[in-house]
Amino acid sequence: xxxxxxxxxxxxxxxxxxxxxxxxxxCDTAVEGNFDLPTLARLTPEEQSFVLxxxxxxxxxKDLAKIYGVSYPTVRNRLDALIERLDGLQSQxxxxxxx
Amino acid sequence: MDNSExxxxxxxxxxxxNPFHYIAGGKALVIGLVxxxxxxxxxxxxxxxxxxxxxxxxxxxxxxxxxxMEGLVDWLSLGIPLCVxxxxxxxxxxxxxxxxxxxxxxxxxxIVNALLSLLPGFQRQIAQLPRMGPQFSPSDIVPxxxxxxxxxxxxxxxxxxxxxxxxxxxxAVSCNIRGGKRVVLFxxxxxxxxxxxxxxxIVALNHLGLL
Numbered sequence: 001x002x003x004x005x006x007x008x009x010x011x012x013x014x015x016x017x018x019x020x021x022x023x024x025x026x027c028d029t030a031v032e033g034n035f036d037l038p039t040l041a042r043l044t045p046e047e048q049s050f051v052l053x054x055x056x057x058x059x060x061x062k063d064l065a066k067i068y069g070v071s072y073p074t075v076r077n078r079l080d081a082l083i084e085r086l087d088g089l090q091s092q093x094x095x096x097x098x099x
Numbered sequence: 100m101d102n103s104e105x106x107x108x109x110x111x112x113x114x115x116x117n118p119f120h121y122i123a124g125g126k127a128l129v130i131g132l133v134x135x136x137x138x139x140x141x142x143x144x145x146x147x148x149x150x151x152x153x154x155x156x157x158x159x160x161x162x163x164x165x166x167x168m169e170g171l172v173d174w175l176s177l178g179i180p181l182c183v184x185x186x187x188x189x190x191x192x193x194x195x196x197x198x199x200x201x202x203x204x205x206x207x208x209x210i211v212n213a214l215l216s217l218l219p220g221f222q223r224q225i226a227q228l229p230r231m232g233p234q235f236s237p238s239d240i241v242p243x244x245x246x247x248x249x250x251x252x253x254x255x256x257x258x259x260x261x262x263x264x265x266x267x268x269x270x271a272v273s274c275n276i277r278g279g280k281r282v283v284l285f286x287x288x289x290x291x292x293x294x295x296x297x298x299x300x301i302v303a304l305n306h307l308g309l310l
Binding site: 069070071072073074076077080 | 119120121122123124127190191192194197201272273275
């Protein structure tokens, strides 16, 4: 079965999608509301994979560079870009909360 | 062109113009220093001096260690200003080893210039240059030597442009400065580095009685 990607932005207006309903596949219980996607879920699959690998490496950029087969500063630069992205997503989330 | 060919092509382009994506730090430093010293050694066989961050001049005999020293001075003269730029302007945690290592590796096109300077036709033409005054006769020009000379000059210029491109990529990867100021700061560091290298080498060679 092909892995399906979690959509995070609206294909029509590109705004961030919200979660309206959770369902239990075991007992058919459903929970409805207006839930925000967690910040990490809003990252691209590549970014999420980077975060996962970073955690699995115990935060070692040196080990992460070996996994990706790139140089240490390349991985460091990716991490810095990711930090900026996360800051942007978090401030976007607080703006949405405020409004 | 299918996907595997496109990937191979991208890989080759990356290795040629941004090898620092894959190699930096201590590895780049060791390879870079070996190349710098080899370049100086090969240059000593044809009296080719790399007497500035962006300079190449042929003709002045000197002890071998002078040729080796020139390459190291050139490397440090640019590396130090780039480190200063990185420490002041970057938000990233820069490793000085990456700055110096990638800059050392960025100088590898100069080894091509050192090898080209060994060509006999080029050497003969260089020897002719001081004699090219008002009394010089055009019949003294050997067409083949002139062709080789022109070819070497063209290749040298190409290698120089390639080296500057590599220096910029090395700086971009190791210092991670964003925005328009990245280019401006690199140009400023390059100019400062060129001045430092010329001053250091002129003072050193003067002190040694070689100038």
